[in-house]
Amino acid sequence: MSIDVQEAIKAIREMLPIIDPEEDYLTIVAAEEKIAASEAKRKKELDEIHGNLKSLTRLLESARVSSTRPTSVPSAEAHASALNELDRNRLALAKAISDAEGLVASREAELTALKEESRRLEQYDPAAEHEKELDGTALRLQLYKGMGFEPIIDKDKNISKMLVRSQSGDIHTVDFTTGKTDLEYTQLLWKLASS
Structure with missing residues (x-):
């Protein structure tokens, strides 16, 4: 089925009074303006929605932050642990x-x-005690002998030597006329007694 060219030309000529390019142009311009207005309106609505979304996002974030436990406040476990520690300290x-x-x-x-x-x-009463002490001299000498120390008294009634019986049973003589200090003699006596 082929279209005859002549018939097509004839049909176009018949339609010429119906086709008004100026009217079509105005229709196209009106449509473009409508599309541009619709696009601007849609862009404006989209910007408003985007702004609302940002504000809602900030609101959500602030709600999330306010609903979470601040870092300065300990967790429930840490709080319980701190209370237990305080109880232990209180008992201690x-x-x-x-x-x-x-x-x-x-x-x-x-x-x-x-x-x-x-x-x-x-x-x-020192005087009464002194009388008792005179009797105590013999007792002290007996105690010294019991500990392993036996003083040897010279002709002037001074202790010039000391016989020391050690724990092992050996007998040592310490001469007090050698010029040592009392501390040195004491240390020597105890050293010999404990050997």
């Missing part, structure tokens, strides 16, 4: 206070005993 302090009170009570008892000893010493 209570025990320390109780121990300190016990120590104070014992010190008060010791103070009372020392006051009693002080009172007894204030009532002490």
